[in-house]
Amino acid sequence: MRIFSYEELDELGEGLIRQYLGKEAERTCCVDIEGFVTDFLKLPLLYRSFAEEDSDKIGFIADGSTPLCVYENGEIKNRIYPRGTIVIERCLRREHESGRRRFTISHECAHYIMDRAVPSAAFHREFDNERIYSQEDFKNLFSFRETQIDRMGAALLMPRFMVHNVMISHGCSSCIPVFGDSILKLTDKRLIRQMANTMGVSFSAFLIRLRELGCLCYRPLSEYITEEMGLGQDGGAG
Numbered sequence: 001m002r003i004f005s006y007e008e009l010d011e012l013g014e015g016l017i018r019q020y021l022g023k024e025a026e027r028t029c030c031v032d033i034e035g036f037v038t039d040f041l042k043l044p045l046l047y048r049s050f051a052e053e054d055s056d057k058i059g060f061i062a063d064g065s066t067p068l069c070v071y072e073n074g075e076i077k078n079r080i081y082p083r084g085t086i087v088i089e090r091c092l093r094r095e096h097e098s099g100r101r102r103f104t105i106s107h108e109c110a111h112y113i114m115d116r117a118v119p120s121a122a123f124h125r126e127f128d129n130e131r132i133y134s135q136e137d138f139k140n141l142f143s144f145r146e147t148q149i150d151r152m153g154a155a156l157l158m159p160r161f162m163v164h165n166v167m168i169s170h171g172c173s174s175c176i177p178v179f180g181d182s183i184l185k186l187t188d189k190r191l192i193r194q195m196a197n198t199m200g201v202s203f204s205a206f207l208i209r210l211r212e213l214g215c216l217c218y219r220p221l222s223e224y225i226t227e228e229m230g231l232g233q234d235g236g237a238g
Contacts, residue, residue: 004114006151006212013155016040016113017162029166030200031157033105037086041112044085045105047093051076058089059104061111084112099202102157110152151212158199158209166195167215176210180221185228 004012018025020040037045050057051069060068064083069076081087086108092101167173172195176188184192196206210216226232 009151010155014159017159033102046087047090049090059108060087061108106153106157110149175217178216179224
């Protein structure tokens with residue numbers, strides 16, 4: 001797999017979504033990621049109940065030879081799907097799982113796009129902080145390759161131009177301040193959540209994307225303590 005810079009990944013993801021949407025691009029605030037799979041990439045998209053030993057596997061793109069364990073009529077079956085088939089864990093079709101489903105689909109799209117030269121089967125896995133992982137598991141979960149795939153998935157689901165359009169439509173014309181490493185004003189938290197809902201993604205995924213695109217500005221934590229909490233140098237009790 002070719003190594004792309006993050007800037008290249010963002011530009012490629014944006015270009016793909018612009019080409020898919022055509023003239024509707026500037027008026028669209030939420031990518032129809034399922035339509036992108038079936039109409040633009042021309043790939044089959046299936047929902048199945050996974051029976052893999054690792055329960056953190058929730059998405060799969062087939063290479064035409066690697067089997068996927070699924071439940072069928074209460075039995076575990078090893079199924080080999082045609083190359084390029086995207087299979088998503090059926091439970092993600094629940095309404096409250098929309099954000100996870102959409103990101104999982106975009107992750108598998110990213111595998112297909114970036115692995116065109118050397119197609120291979122690949123899972124999308126989620127980190128479980130209660131599970132004991134082997135060194136090999138950690139290597140696979142946090143490899144640079146998967147980092148690139150995640151960045152491309154984000155670029156497809158939240159292309160740069162669409163993020164900026166959504167920010168403007170919500171009255172956000174400048175960078176959102178973050179105090180210290182992670183503290184946000186309550187009003188800005190609400191704004192980010194509203195924008196994330198508009199784009200059909202989770203709060204955390206959208207916040208990460210804002211950081212990637214340079215839409216956050218970092219300010220001293222002391223500023224938050226003094227100005228927002230009214231404590232310390234100027235606002236403390238006498």
